[in-house]
Amino acid sequence: MNPNALPGRGADQVMLRLPDGMREKLKARAAANRRSLNSEIVVCLERVIGMREDERDGDRA
Numbered sequence: 001m002n003p004n005a006l007p008g009r010g011a012d013q014v015m016l017r018l019p020d021g022m023r024e025k026l027k028a029r030a031a032a033n034r035r036s037l038n039s040e041i042v043v044c045l046e047r048v049i050g051m052r053e054d055e056r057d058g059d060r061a
Helices: 022-032 037-049 053-058
Strands: none
Touching: 022 037
């Protein structure tokens, strides 16, 4: 991965459908944690699957 690239550029992308009201709940949680909506979703998913940042970066090698 290019260290000069902006975060997220070239990262995997996925189209996601959320149940009614979930986007607003996630946005509120992201604001409370001072994160973007995307970052909040990633943090939530990492907690569920137990994936640490160092493990995630190793998968991109």
